[in-house]
Amino acid sequence: MTDSTPPAPSDPEDPPRPPLSKRGWLVVLASVAAVLALLAGGGYLLNRALTDDVSEVAGSAEPADDSIGVEAGNGTDLDGDSGGDGTDYTGPSVPVTPSAVLPTCTPVPPAIDSTGRPHGYEAQNAVDGDVSTAWRCTGTSGQTLAVSFPCSIHLATVGIDPGHDKTDPDGSDRFTQNRKVTKVKWTFDDGSTVEQRLEPRRGIQTMPVDQTARTATLTVLETVDGQPVTNRAGQQSAPFNDVTSISEIRFAAREGDGGDACVR
Ligand SMILES: [Ca+2]
Numbered sequence: 001m002t003d004s005t006p007p008a009p010s011d012p013e014d015p016p017r018p019p020l021s022k023r024g025w026l027v028v029l030a031s032v033a034a035v036l037a038l039l040a041g042g043g044y045l046l047n048r049a050l051t052d053d054v055s056e057v058a059g060s061a062e063p064a065d066d067s068i069g070v071e072a073g074n075g076t077d078l079d080g081d082s083g084g085d086g087t088d089y090t091g092p093s094v095p096v097t098p099s100a101v102l103p104t105c106t107p108v109p110p111a112i113d114s115t116g117r118p119h120g121y122e123a124q125n126a127v128d129g130d131v132s133t134a135w136r137c138t139g140t141s142g143q144t145l146a147v148s149f150p151c152s153i154h155l156a157t158v159g160i161d162p163g164h165d166k167t168d169p170d171g172s173d174r175f176t177q178n179r180k181v182t183k184v185k186w187t188f189d190d191g192s193t194v195e196q197r198l199e200p201r202r203g204i205q206t207m208p209v210d211q212t213a214r215t216a217t218l219t220v221l222e223t224v225d226g227q228p229v230t231n232r233a234g235q236q237s238a239p240f241n242d243v244t245s246i247s248e249i250r251f252a253a254r255e256g257d258g259g260d261a262c263v264r
Contacts, residue, residue, distance in 0.1 A: 089210060093156040093252040098127050098147035098216075105137030105144065108243050114170040114231065126249050131165040131204075134245040140179065143244055146217040149251075155213055158186055159206035159250035162198040166247070171232035175202050178245045183222035188213040200224050204250055216251070220244055 103123040110120040121136035123145055137143040162181040166174040180200035187193045188211050196207045226239035 089156050089208065089254060092255040094255045096149055096153055096155075096251040096253045097129075098251070099150045100148045101127055102146045103135065103137065103144065104146070105142075106139065108136045108138060114168040114172050121245070126246050129248070131161050131202075131247045134164040134166070134178075134247045136164070136178075136243050136245040138243055140223050140241075140244060141220050143220045144217055145246070145249070146215060147249070147251075148215045149213070152212055152214045153251075153253040155209050155211045155216070155251060156254045157206045157208055157250075157252045158196065158216070159204040159248075159252075160184065160196065160198060160218075161202070161204050161247040161249075162200065163202070164245035164247055165202050168231070172237060173229045176227055177229045177237060178226045178240045179223045179243065180226070181220055181223050181244065181246060185219045185221055187217045187219065189215040195221070204248060206250070206252075218246075218249060220246075 101123040108121045110118045112118055119133070121134060123135045125133040126135035126145060127147065135145060160181065164174045164178040168174060181198055182200055183195060183197050185193055185195050186209070190213070192211060194207075194209060194211075196205075198205050223244050225241050228236055228238055230236045
């Protein structure tokens with residue numbers, strides 16, 4: 001039998017080898033299979049390594065949460081100015097009043113002003129067109145206010161009066177006395193987000209946006225303290241630093257660019 005054939009002498013001159021036995025062919029086939037398996041495994045590992053490298057690079061390119069406010073994916077300026085990327089809309093726009101507002105926060109009960117009149121702080125105050133009325137919630141950040149529009153509109157600007165923009169008849173400066181909002185995030189119904197930075201001063205501060213939306217949700221991210229105030233009679237009042245107020249939020253949509261017929 002060939003299986004019992006003694007091994008060939010290990011002559012370095014390489015004498016003729018006998019034909020491969022059945023076991024020899026099995027060994028060759030097993031070796032080839034092993035090499036193919038190693039190659040396939042190596043390819044997988046190489047591919048895995050490259051994939052990991054790409055993932056790490058992609059991950060390192062993503063901004064940290066606190067740096068989102070540099071520029072949005074849609075090219076909208078987030079720092080409140082209107083230049084730089086050439087995408088800002090310069091055509092006509094129309095004011096849009098939300099048809100509904102829904103806060104998520106702990107409400108503040110009505111208070112009495114210096115003339116003894118009660119004033120409420122419900123969310124509707126943020127869209128009533130009156131800067132002397134404010135939406136107010138407890139806390140210094142994290143409050144949200146979701147608004148919906150009569151139909152899907154192409155937003156051109158968003159605006160905020162970032163405190164309680166009011167002076168009482170006795171001269172008490174409620175804007176100075178209350179916290180001021182200095183950064184918010186806007187989230188739209190398609191999931192897009194932009195951040196808006198605000199100066200702690202009176203008045204509506206607008207930011208251009210390029211966003212089609214049916215809803216917009218404001219989230220308060222940062223606020224700054226109020227300060228003690230003194231009325232005309234010389235009486236000093238402590239700041240209201242445990243609540244956050246926003247007098248107004250405003251929206252404008254691109255005119256004649258689809259969707260705005262419902263707001264005319
Ligand atoms: Ca108001």
